[in-house]
Amino acid sequence: MMKKLYKLALLVTTIFILNVDMVLADSHTTYTPYPPHEPIQTGLEDTSIFYVGALVLFVLGLATLSTAKNLKGKLSR
Numbered sequence: 001m002m003k004k005l006y007k008l009a010l011l012v013t014t015i016f017i018l019n020v021d022m023v024l025a026d027s028h029t030t031y032t033p034y035p036p037h038e039p040i041q042t043g044l045e046d047t048s049i050f051y052v053g054a055l056v057l058f059v060l061g062l063a064t065l066s067t068a069k070n071l072k073g074k075l076s077r
Helices: 002-018 048-075
Strands: none
Touching: 002 048
């Protein structure tokens, strides 16, 4: 059951990362009454490194938990 949850969480995260531009995109059509969105300059133009870092830390956390669970199972015998 937990493997399915982990796979589902990784799948959702991957799909979000791949579609993040489409989700946060403006509607650049002539039918909207609003002007196009202009983001505030924060100095972080490319945030993909944060997504990659978050995914790496998530996978490392899952690996750590899995290793701890396996070691606990072996030591309790």
